[in-house]
Amino acid sequence: MAAKAKQMMQMTLSPFLSFSVASSVSALPVIHPSKSRALLMSACRSISTSTDTNKKKKKKSKESKIWHSKSKGLAKEKRRTRSLRDCDIETEEKEVDDSSCAHIPVMLGEVLDVFSPNSKPLCSFVDCTLGAAGHASAIIQAHPQLKVFIGMDVDPLAIQLARSRIHALSQSPHFQAFTFLKNYRHIKSLLSQVDRPDILSSGVDGILMDLGMSSMQVNNPNRGFAVLANGPLDMRMDPQASLKAEDILNSWPDSEVGRILRDYGEESNWRFLQNKIVLARLQGGLHSTGELVDVIRSASPVSRGGRQGWVKTATRVFQALRIAVNDELRTLEDSLYACFDCLAPGGRLAVISFHSLEDRIVKQTFLKLVDCNKKGGDVSVEESEIRDLKRIKSEDSGKELWIRQTIQGSNGIILTKRPITPSEKEEGLNRRSRSAKLRVIQKV
Numbered sequence: 428m429a430a431k432a433k434q435m436m437q438m439t440l441s442p443f444l445s446f447s448v449a450s451s452v453s454a455l456p457v458i459h460p461s462k463s464r465a466l467l468m469s470a471c472r473s474i475s476t477s478t479d480t481n482k483k484k485k486k487k488s489k490e491s492k493i494w495h496s497k498s499k500g501l502a503k504e505k506r507r508t509r510s511l512r513d514c515d516i517e518t519e520e521k522e523v524d525d526s527s528c529a530h531i532p533v534m535l536g537e538v539l540d541v542f543s544p545n546s547k548p549l550c551s552f553v554d555c556t557l558g559a560a561g562h563a564s565a566i567i568q569a570h571p572q573l574k575v576f577i578g579m580d581v582d583p584l585a586i587q588l589a590r591s592r593i594h595a596l597s598q599s600p601h602f603q604a605f606t607f608l609k610n611y612r613h614i615k616s617l618l619s620q621v622d623r624p625d626i627l628s629s630g631v632d633g634i635l636m637d638l639g640m641s642s643m644q645v646n647n648p649n650r651g652f653a654v655l656a657n658g659p660l661d662m663r664m665d666p667q668a669s670l671k672a673e674d675i676l677n678s679w680p681d682s683e684v685g686r687i688l689r690d691y692g693e694e695s696n697w698r699f700l701q702n703k704i705v706l707a708r709l710q711g712g713l714h715s716t717g718e719l720v721d722v723i724r725s726a727s728p729v730s731r732g733g734r735q736g737w738v739k740t741a742t743r744v745f746q747a748l749r750i751a752v753n754d755e756l757r758t759l760e761d762s763l764y765a766c767f768d769c770l771a772p773g774g775r776l777a778v779i780s781f782h783s784l785e786d787r788i789v790k791q792t793f794l795k796l797v798d799c800n801k802k803g804g805d806v807s808v809e810e811s812e813i814r815d816l817k818r819i820k821s822e823d824s825g826k827e828l829w830i831r832q833t834i835q836g837s838n839g840i841i842l843t844k845r846p847i848t849p850s851e852k853e854e855g856l857n858r859r860s861r862s863a864k865l866r867v868i869q870k871v
């Protein structure tokens with residue numbers, strides 16, 4: 428009987444399973460055949476169930492992996508709104524006549540949409556970061572009714588180039604353009620210098636801040652901004668400023684050098700790099716971008732991505748130094764408050780940022796501005812985010828199709844709940860645009 432049961436088991440089980448089950452059953456001493464059959468069935472069930480369960484588990488985990496990676500991608504997608512605008516980069520390139528210093532304005536079409544005559548007719552406009560005046564020229568040309576244009580930049584070369592471009596634009600006799608070699612943190616005092624008393628009292632209709640460096644600056648090795656071109660360790664946007672990257676690297680306290688790398692470069696290997704930089708001081712210090720890059724390269728293990736790895740590290744270190752040299756983050760935050768103060772009711776401030784530290788400041792300051800409009804107000808961003816004074820409107824806002832979701836506060840509206848990023852086409856055509864984020868706020 429036992430042999431029959433064994434035979435039955437072998438018949439029932441798949442050839443693959445027969446060996447183990449058969450041998451384990453044959454090891455059972457005295458079992459009634461009906462019991463052995465029941466045992467067999469239960470073994471079969473449990474084996475097939477556990478195989479099924481494993482298969483299901485594998486399938487589930489595979490599906491969950493796919494879902495997670497999809498949802499991660501979706502979440503990433505959702506945190507920003509990619510522009511669907513078709514960018515005409517050839518036209519933008521033509522705008523810049525001197526190809527040796529060509530700067531292609533980033534998200535030009537999107538900026539024109541923000542200040543389109545469909546919103547509030549522009550009578551006065553401020554460009555805080557003139558650069559090569561790519562945005563400025565396009566805005567002036569798109570708004571024939573514009574009466575006052577005010578532009579500023581800390582870089583004398585940019586101002587020179589921008590001035591000649593702006594003044595070459597034929598405008599109505601009522602149009603006045605003022606350009607200043609000044610830091611945008613002084614926007615309020617500059618507006619008071621403009622010979623238009625109405626500007627300071629009633630405010631301006633539009634303000635643009637296109638942060639970061641121009642191509643003229645990056646492409647000039649003498650400015651010290653480029654990782655892959657040797658030059659002095661300068662990195663000043665304003666050549667009149669006293670602090671250079673060289674001063675930080677060679678004479679700031681060790682811990683400050685580390686702090687900069689950690690906080691402004693978000694560099695995980697900051698302590699090791701700090702030690703390497705301090706060590707270099709003992710051998711005469713660092714005086715060129717090439718020397719700094721050598722230190723970074725020697726401190727970056729080949730296992731961490733080879734050339735890609737050290738170039739990325741160098742990019743983070745250069746960003747950190749540039750932010751510190753130009754006090755960029757504090758200047759940005761202070762200036763956002765100042766700019767908002769200078770807006771007329773209904774006026775808009777648009778900011779294009781190029782890295783997460785800048786974007787975070789813009790995002791958080793906008794939230795504070797629509798809420799209380801007072802620096803150091805006691806409402807934290809998190810609190811204010813939950814507070815129901817914000818109404819989130821998901822529907823398209825009437826005629827302006829670029830506006831998707833807004834955040835309404837008592838002092839203004841954030842017109843970009845999520846930042847707008849360049850279209851895929853623009854990203855493909857202009858590498859510099861890839862990290863750009865556009866955020867817009869409107870005063871009530």
Ligand SMILES: C[S@@+](CC[C@H](N)C(=O)[O-])C[C@H]1O[C@@H](n2cnc3c(N)ncnc32)[C@H](O)[C@@H]1O
Pocket residue numbers: 530531532533555556557558559560561562563579580581582585609610611612637638639640641664758
């Ligand atoms: C990205 S470029 C602007 C390009 C410009 N929108 C165009 O279309 O040609 C940024 C400019 O901002 C200037 N800049 C940076 N920080 C500044 C500051 N704090 N005050 C004024 N200008 C600043 C730089 O010198 C640079 O020329």
